[in-house]
Amino acid sequence: MAETDRVKVKRRELTETFLEGKNMSKVYGMGRRANRAVDNVNFKFRRGEIVSIVGESGSGKTTLAKMILGLTSITEGQLELYGQPRAFGTTAEKREYWKNIQAIFQDPFSTYNVFSKIDKVLLNCIELRGQKDLPYAQKVEIMTEACSFVNLRFAELTNKYPFELSGGQMQRLMIARIYILKPKLLIADEPTSMVDACSRATILDMLLKLRDEEDMTIVFITHDIGLAYYVSDTIYIMKSGQFVEQGTSDEVILHPKSDYTKRLLSDVPSIYEPWDLTSDDLLSEEDEFPTAAGGAP
Amino acid sequence: MAEYILEVKDLKTRYVTRFRENVYAVDGVSFKLKEGETLGIAGESGCGKSTLAMSLMGYYFPPLHYTSGSIIIDGRDITGEDPEVLRRTVLGTEIAYIPQAAMNALNPTRKIIKYINDVLVAHNIRLSRTELREMAEERMRLVNLPVEVLDRYPVELSGGMKQRTVIAISSLLSPKILIADEPSSALDVSSQKLVIKMLLDLIDKGLVKSMIFITHELPLLYNVTKKIAVMYAGQFVEMGPAHESVFEPLHPYAKGLMGSIIVPSEGIRDEHLVAVPGTPPNLKSPPQHCRFAARCKFRQPLCDSVVVPERFSSDGRLFRCLLPEAVLRELKYEDQIKSKQEDAEVELDVNIIPFAEDNGDGDSGKESGG
Amino acid sequence: MKHRLRTTFQNTNFVVGFSILVLLLLLTFVTPLFMQGSPLDMVGTLFNKPGNYVNRMGVIDAPKYPMSIEVASIRLGAAVSNDEAKQMLEWLEKSELDVEWKGLDPEKDRAAIVELFLANYDDSIRLPGTSAYRKGFTRLYNKVQNLLSADGYVVHVADPDSESGYREVGKIESRDFTNVKDVPARRFFLLGTDNFGRDVFHELISAIGNSLMVGLIAGSIATTIGLLIGLTSGYVGGWLDNFLTFVTNMFTVIPSFVILILLSYSISSSSRSIVVVAFVIGLTAWPWTARSVRSQTLTLKNRDHVNISRLSGFGTVRIIVTDILPYVLSYVVMAYILQISSAILAEAQLSMLGLGPSTTTHATLGLMLSWSMQFQAPLSGAWWAFIPVVLSIALISFSMNLMNTGLDQVFNPTLR
Numbered sequence A: 001m002a003e004t005d006r007v008k009v010k011r012r013e014l015t016e017t018f019l020e021g022k023n024m025s026k027v028y029g030m031g032r033r034a035n036r037a038v039d040n041v042n043f044k045f046r047r048g049e050i051v052s053i054v055g056e057s058g059s060g061k062t063t064l065a066k067m068i069l070g071l072t073s074i075t076e077g078q079l080e081l082y083g084q085p086r087a088f089g090t091t092a093e094k095r096e097y098w099k100n101i102q103a104i105f106q107d108p109f110s111t112y113n114v115f116s117k118i119d120k121v122l123l124n125c126i127e128l129r130g131q132k133d134l135p136y137a138q139k140v141e142i143m144t145e146a147c148s149f150v151n152l153r154f155a156e157l158t159n160k161y162p163f164e165l166s167g168g169q170m171q172r173l174m175i176a177r178i179y180i181l182k183p184k185l186l187i188a189d190e191p192t193s194m195v196d197a198c199s200r201a202t203i204l205d206m207l208l209k210l211r212d213e214e215d216m217t218i219v220f221i222t223h224d225i226g227l228a229y230y231v232s233d234t235i236y237i238m239k240s241g242q243f244v245e246q247g248t249s250d251e252v253i254l255h256p257k258s259d260y261t262k263r264l265l266s267d268v269p270s271i272y273e274p275w276d277l278t279s280d281d282l283l284s285e286e287d288e289f290p291t292a293a294g295g296a297p
Numbered sequence B: 001m002a003e004y005i006l007e008v009k010d011l012k013t014r015y016v017t018r019f020r021e022n023v024y025a026v027d028g029v030s031f032k033l034k035e036g037e038t039l040g041i042a043g044e045s046g047c048g049k050s051t052l053a054m055s056l057m058g059y060y061f062p063p064l065h066y067t068s069g070s071i072i073i074d075g076r077d078i079t080g081e082d083p084e085v086l087r088r089t090v091l092g093t094e095i096a097y098i099p100q101a102a103m104n105a106l107n108p109t110r111k112i113i114k115y116i117n118d119v120l121v122a123h124n125i126r127l128s129r130t131e132l133r134e135m136a137e138e139r140m141r142l143v144n145l146p147v148e149v150l151d152r153y154p155v156e157l158s159g160g161m162k163q164r165t166v167i168a169i170s171s172l173l174s175p176k177i178l179i180a181d182e183p184s185s186a187l188d189v190s191s192q193k194l195v196i197k198m199l200l201d202l203i204d205k206g207l208v209k210s211m212i213f214i215t216h217e218l219p220l221l222y223n224v225t226k227k228i229a230v231m232y233a234g235q236f237v238e239m240g241p242a243h244e245s246v247f248e249p250l251h252p253y254a255k256g257l258m259g260s261i262i263v264p265s266e267g268i269r270d271e272h273l274v275a276v277p278g279t280p281p282n283l284k285s286p287p288q289h290c291r292f293a294a295r296c297k298f299r300q301p302l303c304d305s306v307v308v309p310e311r312f313s314s315d316g317r318l319f320r321c322l323l324p325e326a327v328l329r330e331l332k333y334e335d336q337i338k339s340k341q342e343d344a345e346v347e348l349d350v351n352i353i354p355f356a357e358d359n360g361d362g363d364s365g366k367e368s369g370g
Numbered sequence C: 001m002k003h004r005l006r007t008t009f010q011n012t013n014f015v016v017g018f019s020i021l022v023l024l025l026l027l028t029f030v031t032p033l034f035m036q037g038s039p040l041d042m043v044g045t046l047f048n049k050p051g052n053y054v055n056r057m058g059v060i061d062a063p064k065y066p067m068s069i070e071v072a073s074i075r076l077g078a079a080v081s082n083d084e085a086k087q088m089l090e091w092l093e094k095s096e097l098d099v100e101w102k103g104l105d106p107e108k109d110r111a112a113i114v115e116l117f118l119a120n121y122d123d124s125i126r127l128p129g130t131s132a133y134r135k136g137f138t139r140l141y142n143k144v145q146n147l148l149s150a151d152g153y154v155v156h157v158a159d160p161d162s163e164s165g166y167r168e169v170g171k172i173e174s175r176d177f178t179n180v181k182d183v184p185a186r187r188f189f190l191l192g193t194d195n196f197g198r199d200v201f202h203e204l205i206s207a208i209g210n211s212l213m214v215g216l217i218a219g220s221i222a223t224t225i226g227l228l229i230g231l232t233s234g235y236v237g238g239w240l241d242n243f244l245t246f247v248t249n250m251f252t253v254i255p256s257f258v259i260l261i262l263l264s265y266s267i268s269s270s271s272r273s274i275v276v277v278a279f280v281i282g283l284t285a286w287p288w289t290a291r292s293v294r295s296q297t298l299t300l301k302n303r304d305h306v307n308i309s310r311l312s313g314f315g316t317v318r319i320i321v322t323d324i325l326p327y328v329l330s331y332v333v334m335a336y337i338l339q340i341s342s343a344i345l346a347e348a349q350l351s352m353l354g355l356g357p358s359t360t361t362h363a364t365l366g367l368m369l370s371w372s373m374q375f376q377a378p379l380s381g382a383w384w385a386f387i388p389v390v391l392s393i394a395l396i397s398f399s400m401n402l403m404n405t406g407l408d409q410v411f412n413p414t415l416r
């Protein structure tokens, strides 16, 4: 597949609701130290939709993602797949679920087990697809195809260890993994926060192609409001575990209603308008120490 | 006081890997910085930005090695000076470096004030407890950080707060030059803004004289620094005033990079982004000809056979490309240049520099290694 | 992995430590081949000092070689001490005889002093002082009387047929020599003998071997338990983690020594073999390995590669083995080495308290120390019975710690 040098999001009609979260909460710890990381959120993801969840650090984005992925338990509320509560009890059910819902993460360097060869990552996906007993030659075929989708040559990767790849190559390989699994939902937790603008466009390009081919739903979790605006159909703004605003990209970014969104937007550096560094509301909550913590002796 | 606070001439440094291979991560970088100036460096991941930052301190430890070139800080050439002398008299006082992810390197078991003491002791400054506290509190007020921070452990601080504390500690000895390597990449926009505000404050108040700012977030860079350098595979391929670099880049790679900027403003959703296909060259054996050639859509036959020198435009901007300045100024990334098959080629206005016989230092490194 | 191993063996600290250990091991395997008997045979008597012991009758039987070597002064030097020479000078002074004793140095002119004393000593001269004081001089006279004579000894054997009851079988001239090699019955005690008359060197070699075995067994047990508990508790989390952490904390809070003492005590002393003691040590030393493995597992568990494996549908055991274990392994190797060395120390401490292995057929470094202390070797000046043991313990810990530092330098990126 020839690599394109122009990336453009195709807008499309969205109807079929795929995944729905109802009153979902996550509480870490218990008793006095309980921390409500995600607090009663509701959302609806449709087939082929691109969603962004934007919010400050510690607002619970990753926690929500982990709940959806089934990597952490849901304290309250439920998750519905095509209107049915998700089946997530037995190992077989979990595997079935993970065939449909997958993720890529922020830091390509920590996404790999440095002790196993990288072919393993792709082989494991084939195993998850239930094709463990396929003859090796066919597995190689699948892997070669996946690698060429992300412009890597499989022959060059075999028998290599992750640290012998560049960060960009590692991130592409993660996308190749998704290509093999072809999940219905992909959660991308800050997939581009470590890369430059050009590589970000390349990664976007590949993810968008996947969406167009497989009708995949992609959830971007990001600090990058520009990216969120550019790619997504729907944006959720998250603060302290809650969604303070949600709507189509244009609604949320161009006509924000909540004060928090407005402030967030004013903090984003632009190249077209001057960036206001003087405003006083900058010295925000971050500088106020909760007196209860009382670190001073 | 010298005319330039920092002058870097043809600096080359390399990593020697565990397998005794050389990685030429900084390969011929030159620039000058006046007092009060800020330089922003952008570039693809792995192009050598962090390595350049570390190299600028003149303090090398394996696997990083110095090859050639000079670093002149305020008239003093620090290359070749004794590392121990450097550590005491240059690091922290003349030039300070805030490494990538520095905020996660804070020792979780030491209070911030202890940390400040450690930094001072490392520079043979010993203060009594009250003196230390007084001086630390004054510093915190100066940089608009609450003094309570001093008695906190790093884990009790939020990411943005930690990063600002790290910056405050790094600038404790009022270095002439502060190098900040991706200080805000891991932060959300609000914390990021506070960090930037603090960095600019430091310059305004004269606590640091100049700053080198490394990031891959171009809109941020554009807002923070007056001068932007774009790095590609160990070299600067473009350097000039921020506005021109962003809106009228000369070098083809810079054009691609600037073409993929997204900011949340009306109309951006309908635009195309530029994604330069391909991957950068392996820095273990970078090509001697144009390093961008393999990915460049404007490549000319000559691009594969001559060394590309640093060139300067009529208004003093640096670019490392063989195409004539006038052509580059007109060219947009989405344009098509006459293809190589057609015999009409663009006239390249450059003296042909043949390849060096051998990459001398590379070989000597291999010999000593083997 | 191969590369890690290579850099490890390029690290000076590690290589030095490792070489010491290998040498010690070689010593324990090779030397027994050249030694006679078992290491715990009681061949000598209480605290014989180091040296080559030859049979006295064998010396008489061996061929003799007359040599023109001045023997008298050498014998004198060996037989008359400095103090005795001073005592003689004192008599010469106090007797007020007209002899030139002034200017004689008890150290250098010992032969001259003895000669002068022998020539002039007279029982009838009554020096002032108690009779015991005077008797001292008489005793001294009797002792040195025949030292200067060149007459030699006559050797007799009992012979009832003879008139005197003895029969002369040989004569030993003062200048006769024997080649030690000609004496068939001899024994070399490099480090003398201990309180039971056992060859300390032989015993030490086998004790080093046994102590290393204690270290190895205890270290392996502690590391295995610590690793298993740490991994499970860290990765699985939840109530299992709480429970295991509770158990671990309990073991950490109660000093392991108390447990050791109780355990050692409750196991009847007759069944307290070396292996049992090693087990006891191993069973109490695991908590700190468990704790650090657990905390490492906790951070590793949140790494994205573990999340990816979970998303690939892998089971807990598979993830622990492939995604967590390799990351903690370098650390575990280091902990293992430290466990071995601390187990050796623990055995020594236990034995000093009398709670070590109760055996008389095998020695350990701790037992050797304990025996030598019980028989007051330091008071008897029998340094050879305990200093080599202490040095061996120190050497083993030193080599282990050196290896550990070396590994730390290889594995810990911040020190590189």
Ligand SMILES: Nc1ncnc2c1ncn2[C@@H]1O[C@H](COP(=O)(O)OP(=O)(O)OP(=O)(O)O)[C@@H](O)[C@H]1O
Pocket (backbone or CB within 6 Å): A028, A029, A035, A037, A055, A056, A057, A058, A059, A060, A061, A062, A063, A064
């Ligand atoms: N395993 C955990 N145990 C306890 N608390 C947790 C855990 N993981 C996260 N938290 C807490 O939950 C809150 C939300 O964290 P989360 O990682 O979801 O934030 P985030 O929005 O992803 O932030 P970032 O942008 O920094 O990634 C934080 O206050 C965090 O301290």
Ligand SMILES: Nc1ncnc2c1ncn2[C@@H]1O[C@H](COP(=O)(O)OP(=O)(O)OP(=O)(O)O)[C@@H](O)[C@H]1O
Pocket (backbone or CB within 6 Å): A167, B015, B016, B017, B023, B025, B043, B044, B045, B046, B047, B048, B049, B050, B051, B052, B063, B100, B216, B283
């Ligand atoms: N310790 C090392 N040994 C060998 N090569 C290294 C080492 N550290 C970095 N490199 C190589 O040197 C090059 C430059 O790395 P550097 O960290 O300077 O990049 P960077 O521009 O800062 O990237 P990023 O944006 O990801 O921080 C990369 O190709 C990298 O692979």
Ligand code: SF4
Pocket (backbone or CB within 6 Å): B251, B252, B253, B290, B291, B292, B293, B294, B296, B297, B298, B299, B300, B303, B308, B320, B321, B322, B323
């Ligand atoms: S020198 Fe040639 S290949 Fe290199 S950037 Fe310029 S046009 Fe492209």
Ligand SMILES: [Mg+2]
Pocket (backbone or CB within 6 Å): A061, A062, A063
């Ligand atoms: Mg997160």
Ligand SMILES: [Mg+2]
Pocket (backbone or CB within 6 Å): B049, B050, B051, B100, B181
């Ligand atoms: Mg960097």
